[in-house]
Amino acid sequence: MHSFINNLPKAELHIHIEGSLEPELMFQLAQRNQIELPFNSVEEIRSAYNFSNLQTFLDIYYQGANVLQHEQDFYDMTMAYLLRCKEESVIHSELFFDPQTHTDRGIEIGTVISGIDRALQDAKTQWGMSSGLILCFLRHLSADAAMDTLEQALPYKDKLIGVGLDSSELGHPPEKFTAVFERALAEGLLTVAHAGEEGPADYIWQALDLLKVSRIDHGVRCIEDETLVQRLIDEQIPLTVCPQSNLKLCVVDAMSQHNILQLMDRGVLVTTNSDDPAYFGGYLNKNYTALVDSLDMTSEQAVQLARNSFAASFVSDDIKADFN
Ligand code: ES4
């Protein structure tokens, strides 16, 4: 079953590229750029990865991103992830990046986008892997800061497929970002948002109705609102679920209690994704095999998840037909 999953062609739709930065590369970049890390070894970094909720993770994740300084650093991080995709039969990926984590440290948005995009183009030419890039606004910062970030990114619009919303969910409802998402939509960008990870089902309603999102990232708390579940089914609104992330951030108490297969069996268009693989102990295949090991997922269900990943992707309909 594990090798079946490894060989199954898949798409990944919820991966924060800064969350793919492995401790080894983090250490290497810290030395290359003469950045002080509060850790003395790769082992020390790994042992700090024990989280009790989203915020305890975010604090350490933003700190890790400080080692990223130059275009080549963003390239190296992205290429490491893409090579992993190649090993795991991930043939299409839609990646998030957090520009404000870098621009707030004085790094040009163009440096960030160029480094990531150059790796994406190399993966396309070298092994035919397709991808898309989604700019995420940090929701713990202001709506004005998000609008300013969108404006800085517009000269690079041709390298983006959409915008998203991430970081600390509770206390930062989607409605805070209605104007900036309206602007992004007017610029021809698609929209997605993290909602219903730690936040209530109401944040999912807001993301759909105010931010006009095409997908919900996480969304597992939809289960608390039956009318909402019915809407997700009726409108086939995809959820990009991240099982291993939910376990590590204590969104679920045990993998055996995860609702992803229950939602899929009810007809919700769920997908499986890795979120921040360097921090949560595994890439995409690990997220599939965890469902086999803890939820007795069948090969038919694994195939359904893989099909869903292409159906929920932003590739054009004629390319989708090729994937099926
Ligand atoms: C994130 Cl798991 C998660 N949730 C919200 N924002 C994030 N940024 C990176 N990982």
Ligand code: ZN
């Ligand atoms: Zn996420």
